[in-house]
Amino acid sequence: MKGLVYRGPRQVAVEEVDDATIEEPLDAVIRITTTNICGSDLHMYEGRTSVEEGKVLGHENMGIVEAVGPAVGRIRVGDRVSVPFNIACGTCRNCTSGWTSFCLRTNPTEGMDGAAYGYANMGPYDGGQAEFLRVPYADFNLLSLPPGDQFEQDFAMLSDIFPTGYHGTELAEVSPGDSVAVFGAGPVGLMAAHSAFLRGASEVFVVDKESDRLDLAKQIDALPIDLSAGNPVEQIMDQTHGRGVDCGVEAVGYQAHDATGEEHPELVLDNLVEVVRSTGAIGVVGVYMPNDPGAANEQAKQGRIGWEYGTFFSKGQRMGTGQAPVKRYNRQLRDLIIDGRARPSFIVSHELSLDEAPAGYANFDARLDGWTKVLLHPGQ
């Protein structure tokens, strides 16, 4: 079968790779109808990870069940399914507590809880930017979708970024009537803003410096805050009569840049501490790394970020972090799509064939204007 393979920094290629097959009795094989390029794929693409050459990339997958192992009973061949990016066993302590993003059994990497498809350090699993994908523990992991091709773009957001954005609002404890500040208007930040409204937020600020992204925020009634036009904390304070917001979401990660483009890993955390009211909660779904050899200073190389912790304590704030347990949210988000209450596809900018994927990576990595979210359709 054909798959998109990592070949070194800024080198990906569509190649003939080993077929995805049933290896364990609980496996399924999925024919991929849609698979997305994720912002986090660019970390690997840019060569800032230890991902092995030859690995098939792609953790945002959906498609049709092509085959199932002999112990699979709930899922059937022909089912249309969304594949959560987390690979979870369904029987360990973390999985049975709802933390599929920290499965204790599926990732053999020392010291890492949680596995994923086609990703550095997340276990020996190939990704879904390919014709087919092997899915372990299929009965537990797969989410059923209505047959046909309706809502394909919306459902494509269910494997990662929609639940990830939603998880940010869950960790930030967004409740009806709350005001929310989301830092980062990339796909995850926009999904967080969309989720905040679904949870009943009264107003949502979205902070970024790219006008195409801020326009998308506006499109869903969020209030865009252009950080290139001035300190975002002051802008939000002004618009909230000096009170700040009830909840904050971090959707940027350790490669945060200031308005001039300089990297400041502590910048967004500082802004959140300042802009969130006392006793408020902050949800962090932007990625921070335990170690980052490419970082600017010694502290950051060890994954240490010297942010305004004393103020965080003085304000009695709370913070939740980490990769989203997709399965905790995807059924509900699917139902909101079906009933017409959620439309996460508003961020989709490009749909390509698998053969066009290498060009897609290059353009997305170059952050060409308007390239907000790229979908691949290997089956076409």
Place this chain on the structure above:
Amino acid sequence: MKGLVYRGPRQVAVEEVDDATIEEPLDAVIRITTTNICGSDLHMYEGRTSVEEGKVLGHENMGIVEAVGPAVGRIRVGDRVSVPFNIACGTCRNCTSGWTSFCLRTNPTEGMDGAAYGYANMGPYDGGQAEFLRVPYADFNLLSLPPGDQFEQDFAMLSDIFPTGYHGTELAEVSPGDSVAVFGAGPVGLMAAHSAFLRGASEVFVVDKESDRLDLAKQIDALPIDLSAGNPVEQIMDQTHGRGVDCGVEAVGYQAHDATGEEHPELVLDNLVEVVRSTGAIGVVGVYMPNDPGAANEQAKQGRIGWEYGTFFSKGQRMGTGQAPVKRYNRQLRDLIIDGRARPSFIVSHELSLDEAPAGYANFDARLDGWTKVLLHPGQ
């Protein structure tokens, strides 16, 4: 009346001060039967705060209601009461949400939510290390106690450290069956350990290097971890078969010292991130400051602590912080004392008259062996 007054670094004196009186219709005046010296009083005593000279200290107070203002209706003269250290209005958004430690109305200090008695930056209120104390919003703030003098030592813990330790376990989400690591075996840490067991913890580790404190931990069935005998994280990992603990409590604060006595503000946070399992929660009730002019480096002076944030994220941990809203817990803790299920007085080491208070401060500050908790009885 007589009160213990701050007169400059390491100088406190018992002096004649203005009588506590009813100033507002919702005030009460309390005759103090017991008032404690708190570890946090030593910050002021040592001159590391901006507290004004002439201020009466003391925020851990209990006694008998001597007088009430004309609008007081629930509390009556003669009632025996515990006075939460937080001064709360009872009607602002934070108070009515249960966050009396972040009252929006009682502290006129710019940028500070929450007030307290006899404390730096917490508003213009004198403390209770005196014969009498003025209590604002008495109906809301005061907790009724059974008449008489039974449980006086136990009830004396209700104004601050017992609820504060309990708040640490609440922020750490301690549930029945959990394993817990408490860093710091001072009064708050010991109260956190006691609280963890009240909430059903199966095992509680308490980390410190002072043997008298570790002995107290042992006395309540906690597992003492002597950090002077080796890395506490490794010791706990060994005793948990490499799994670490479910919950962590920080009861040390920004003046954390390593085994050699050197100050490392990030040390305890690092230890907690390492020893708490993925998806676990950490409660921080040890104090961190928005700025600390006396700190060792530039970053710490701004209240920035460069701890292992990348690992915190990778493990999907959560963290809650801040001063305890005493009122949320003190009624329940009182009832546990009355029914013989809680005995927080196990930490009390000394009981002094008000006149002996200056000597008590000096000995407690010198951390003389066995000086774990000092109670003053102004009325004797």
Place this chain on the structure above:
Amino acid sequence: MKGLVYRGPRQVAVEEVDDATIEEPLDAVIRITTTNICGSDLHMYEGRTSVEEGKVLGHENMGIVEAVGPAVGRIRVGDRVSVPFNIACGTCRNCTSGWTSFCLRTNPTEGMDGAAYGYANMGPYDGGQAEFLRVPYADFNLLSLPPGDQFEQDFAMLSDIFPTGYHGTELAEVSPGDSVAVFGAGPVGLMAAHSAFLRGASEVFVVDKESDRLDLAKQIDALPIDLSAGNPVEQIMDQTHGRGVDCGVEAVGYQAHDATGEEHPELVLDNLVEVVRSTGAIGVVGVYMPNDPGAANEQAKQGRIGWEYGTFFSKGQRMGTGQAPVKRYNRQLRDLIIDGRARPSFIVSHELSLDEAPAGYANFDARLDGWTKVLLHPGQ
């Protein structure tokens, strides 16, 4: 001043009554700009309660602060405010736990926790269908509104029915993505449906037999279920592929009627047990009475309702009940109105002067077509 006074079954009159005045230091007096007739006022109007003749009715009130007592500090003369129907002291155990609807101090009636304005058994308080209203514990009870007259109709829903409908969805544990069945399309039921969507429900069924009310349900995207057209449980089962709904809300009360108009107090509870899925929750805000002398059978006279309890248990369902603690929700709902996300005024059908109130009562009680919600403006 003028007030609408109860004079016996189906007799109300606008009369000169004693002026509302400051009686206690924490009181405020409100000049009423809008006060609504509530469905529950009709219980008194119809003579099915023990309410005293001469009482001024009206518990859904808003207006401008005319005067405050000497201990009032947060609220100021001239403030525009919403008055929750619960009269709460703000300092008892229930109030400080957020249960202002069960205040332990404001209702002297034996065995009743919780007080209200102008209502049978809810304490000696006159109502607000008058020029002025006395409000006890004003700092605690009153909700500030933006000055002016914007959103007057929407804000008028904040004193009772919008929070009451919302409380139904809270007790029913409505979360994003859930399907919900609301029984009763009166004002409270419609507010519950509106609230369910604000909390992220994916689909909401509303059951009634009056077409004007079902049309209003449709107007907010709810799915109307006409019980006069067939068994509502079967209709909902059909529309949910036999699965039933996740959450149920009871907004009818003990005077439930079947399609033929016969009274069956157990009918709606039975329907809810059948239509809610196993493990689902039911919120009951329709009123049931501890005793009801006018009931059809001996059991119902004692407040006993023989509903399908065995099935309730077998399905592992949960149920929450009781009057809404308005203060727990009204700030957030106010903000949703201000930000344009909530529009509870869609149910308002009539606006009358105080002098027109007796006619309003008569028409509303006769359930004339289109008389869904009546607002009075005493100040006009």
Place this chain on the structure above:
Amino acid sequence: MKGLVYRGPRQVAVEEVDDATIEEPLDAVIRITTTNICGSDLHMYEGRTSVEEGKVLGHENMGIVEAVGPAVGRIRVGDRVSVPFNIACGTCRNCTSGWTSFCLRTNPTEGMDGAAYGYANMGPYDGGQAEFLRVPYADFNLLSLPPGDQFEQDFAMLSDIFPTGYHGTELAEVSPGDSVAVFGAGPVGLMAAHSAFLRGASEVFVVDKESDRLDLAKQIDALPIDLSAGNPVEQIMDQTHGRGVDCGVEAVGYQAHDATGEEHPELVLDNLVEVVRSTGAIGVVGVYMPNDPGAANEQAKQGRIGWEYGTFFSKGQRMGTGQAPVKRYNRQLRDLIIDGRARPSFIVSHELSLDEAPAGYANFDARLDGWTKVLLHPGQ
């Protein structure tokens, strides 16, 4: 192999039955070391259910893994395990939400969610009062225990009654400092009382009329209430200064008897509504049936119970019901046993061989004095 087989009302026999074998790839076979007779087994024994003749009884099982199917990966042959009475698939919506007691896939009985071993209406599964037991979905369902035979009696409580009693306290929302009333001092009621203390209850009343059971309640510091000595509600009201309790647990079920021995299915529910304070919660784990052909009146035959619902509403109480999802609690309760904080075996009165089981049933059913809990050891 040998198994205890139901042969008709009050007839059980130890017979040679078909061996338990691996039938599905996710099955395990357990060699039973301990299996208990449950009070609910007596419903079948007495002939009040539709259980088929020939069925092997027994749903409280533990033992050693003898064999595993080819898709089992977490559990290994030789593991010592506790078998939750619920048979759960681990992948349906209810299982993945933590409601294994309402599994949507394992029980083919029309309209019933949730399956169990050796039980009427709970699916075609034989029980564990036998030498061996077949366990479906073994990786998901089985709880690992430390090897050896330590704590065998305590661990034997983990398959049903300890988690069931605990579930009662969870549904009743028991929190630290609460007062609790448990109705019923049978094994489940005593486990609820034990659990209430583990969760930090300050005082626990246990209501029954059998002195041997009340003595056991006393043994764990609960306050025994002998209903044969007077109205239990009045007794508890007297002991709580008229305030009642914060939480109530129902551990009796539909066959409640008054002090004279007459059956009153509504009696315990009425008592709970009266004795629990306004806004309090009630957890119901005593069994109520959707229909009960043997009931005294027409209403009860349809599973309708006419209890004081109007008072329930007026007090704003909440109620949760249903079979316990054992897996949600058994790991934590196991750890409390291992760490010496829980000792559920205090209720065990008899240990018998499998051959003695028929006599055990007869004596337990006759409720001979001191026959509180019977354990069988098929392996001896």
